Amino acid sequence: MIGFAYLAALAVSAGGMVVLDWRYRLAFFRRPGFSALAVLGMLVFFLAWDVVGISTGIFLRGETEFMTGVMLGPELPLEEPVFLAFLAYLTLDVAGLLNRLGRRDAA
Amino acid sequence: MTYWLINLPFLLVAAGFTGWGALRAGRPGLPSRKRFWAVWGGTTAVLLALTAVFDNIMIASGLFTYSEGNISGIRLGLMPVEDFTYSLAAAWILVPLTVAGPGRAGAAGAEAGPASCEEAGRRLGISEAGTAATERTERGRT
Structure with missing residues (x-):
């Protein structure tokens, strides 16, 4: 079960992001496509960046x-794309x- | 081959997105250039702060590591400073797409901001009045 700790942490974090997204219509709840x-x-x-880093021997699992x-x-665990997608969603x-907030100031 | 060297082309692509977005900002139906840079700077700062905290936690948990010979050796806690580049790239690519990317003009209809007033004005062929109203609002904001 402890093997799922990282995935679970990502899921909980992503859950929080979804709630914020839903409440304030930030990303998927505003422009899903x-x-x-x-x-x-x-x-x-x-x-692609990861693959370059792994093939040059910089990133290690x-x-x-x-x-x-x-x-x-090689050196690319299942969790990595989940984290990267999470990082992209967080940024959005x-x-x-x-x-x-900028729109609210403008109004 | 160092970590910085492989980051460079990816960061350049990200910077290209930012330049593209900055050039588009301020066009009719799109947010002002000032707001573009405000969102860009804010998102970059928030992501760097989060990265400094969580990358350290993730490295401390042993999720990943680096071959010592390839990193600069400059670390913030456990985190090689090079790790900031992933967050920088995310902000530098996604902020321009979000704020000034294609489809913004259509999405502006859902906003009651000055940008959508101007857009609506242009569509109705009253661009003079629309622009004047927008300029008044823009002045009122600052």
């Missing part, structure tokens, strides 16, 4: 019991929130 494309595109960009151990490639939410 755009947000999906943005997260997907950012994920591909990050994964850590020795930890907090991950499932499922590997998508923060940008959406600040953009929303």
